[in-house]
Amino acid sequence: MTGALITGLGVIAPTGVGAEAYWAATRAGDLGIRRIDRFDVTGWPVTLAGEVDGFDPADHLPGRLIAQTDRMTQFALTATDWAVADAGLAPDHLAGAAISTAAAFGGFEYGQQQLQALWQQGPKHVSTYMSFAWFYAVNAGQISIRNAMRGPASVFVGEQAGGLDAIGNALRQVRSGAAVVITGGMESSRSPYGHASHLGNRDVSRERRPDRAYLPFSSEACGYVPGEGGAILVVEPEGAPPRGRAAPYGRLLGHGAAFDARSPGSGLLRAAELALADARLSPGDVDAVFADAGGTRALDLAEAAAVAALFGPHAVPVAAPKASTGRLFSGGGPVDVVAALLAFRDGVLPPAGRVAAPDPAYGIDLVTGRSRPWPGRTALVLARGAGGFHSALVLGAPGAP
Template identity: 85%
Template sequence: MTGALITGLGVIAPTGLGTDAYWAATRAGHLGIRRIGRFDATGWPAPLGGEVDGFDAAAHLPGRLIAQTDRMTQFALAATDWAVAEAGLTPDDLAGASISTAAAFGGFEYGQRQLQSLWRQGPKHVSTYMSFAWFYAVNAGQISIRNATRGPAGVFVGEQAGGLDAIGNALRQVRSGAAVVITGGMESSRSPYGHASHLGNRDISREPRPDRAYLPFSADACGYVPGEGGAILVLEPDAAPQRRHPVRYGRVTGYGAAFDPGATGSGLRRAAQLALADARRRPEDIDAVFADAGGTRALDLAEATAIAELFGPHAVPVVAPKAGTGRLFSGGGPVDVVAALLAFRDGVLPPAGRVTAPDPAYGIDLVTTEPRQWSGRSALVLARGTGGFHSALVLTASDD
């Protein structure tokens, strides 16, 4: 099967605004996890988050859009603008474009403000934009409106796996004849209402020290830290962008998904096998695995088991850049895709946040502490969503 060429990227993450800032911080192992600053979390049992610093919506969007959108949608629109500009797309190119995005939470901050207005001041003080600004599908709609696209639009809800599902669907659309697909995932649940929704998950980290709170595959792993942000990508068929000479970051060549509510790793292994088969690749063709990195003993063991069974113990480098940002839910997989593409470009694998060494019991070759020089040309990206969602993508360098 043919792949889809990636010609534009837009990243917003706790470690940087824009692709270059994100990648420089990620390569250096900078930590975007800190005490929650968007509200007073004093006394909360999980006081940390991966928060985006320095994003000014007014610098990127007109006031009319700011009034009707949640922070997550403002992120998505800004990132889309960057990706579309990098791909060199014209209004004519965008007219027929498709949209394939993912979200897990929706506009929680906007929704909380409107509910507060309802109870404190009454229904006349609730904005009409509340009818859609809170909805998990709103990013796709607003991206379409802002870019005047008229192609099909779809939204995937698979928690952490959803972002890869959206890109996998974009791959299928390109294979079916789509000329341009805008895809990815973006999240922001950093309000009291949003953060409270995480507290029912037993896997959230209660550790108050930022450098100890999210240590996937470590013997000291104690859970995940929720974060905000994500990435938007432009996918096109190989022939389409030749007249524009855009950046050619790499290709999405395979996608697989599986559902398994168990914690054995079988669902993740099956998704990976399906992605490899779709890409017509064998395990020995993969040069690195960008891991889901759940951050608990059970989740990490299940993923490490799946990787070791598929590739062999210590047979392939395992990368976990989200250890520096927190888990970004539907945005996490797309950001890992960006990291893999930039690893192709620069010949380096980024470290896993503050993880100094993997637990030897896992049998994986985790990239820790320092970036690792690398000459790989293919990568497998993995993601799992709460409840049993498992997804995988195969990426290859643009010249392969």
């Protein structure tokens, strides 16, 4: 099967705004999880989140767009601008470009603001932009409009798995003849309304100490921390002329997806097997796994069992950089893809946040403490979404077979 090149990156994450800022913090094991300060969480059972600091939409977008968009869309538009510039694409390169994005929650903050206006001031005070600003597909639409894109558009809703599904679809679009695909996922549910939507999930951590709240594969694991942000990527066919840089960040080699609501380990294993088959690779060709890292004992045991079934115990290093950011839902998989691509470039695997050491019961070689030197050329990225969604993506370093 033909692969595809990743030629541009745009990242907005709790540990950094911009790909290089995110990567520097990730390599250092910096923590982006902290007490929520976007609204008052006094009395709330969950008080921590991975929130993005240092992002003012007025620094990046015109006022007319800010007035009609939720924070997640402002993130997505800005990250797209960065990815397009990074890839060296001109407006005429985007005219026929396709778009493939993911979202799980939609514009919760915008929706809350408009519902408050409705009940406090009446229907005449509800913005006409409410008709689309809340919608999970709005990022794809606004990116297309801003960049005058007229190619096919796709949107995936698979919670944490959706971001990898969107990138996998970008690979299929390139194989079908697309010259440029804008892809990835972006989330922000950091408002009282959005935050409340997480509280019914028993897997959300209730821990109030940021450095103890999200410890995947640890004996102290107590759940996950929700976060905001994500990544947008530019994908082009192999052989595309270099425009923005001397070499691409890496290659998309294969994608697999599976649905299994009853057996999360089996679903994840099946998705990984399909991704390797799509890439025409065997487990022995994989140099590292970027884990979904659910953060509860049940989820982590299921993922560790899938990794062991595919590779054997302790047979391949496992990275879990999202332990520093929280789970970003549709944005989490794309950010892990960025981490893997920059790991290829710099020859290191990032640590799993504040996890001191993995519980031996998991039987995995988790990267902890500090970045680990790594000469790898192929990586497997895994993601699971609530309800049974599973997705896996195989990446190769530039020039990797």
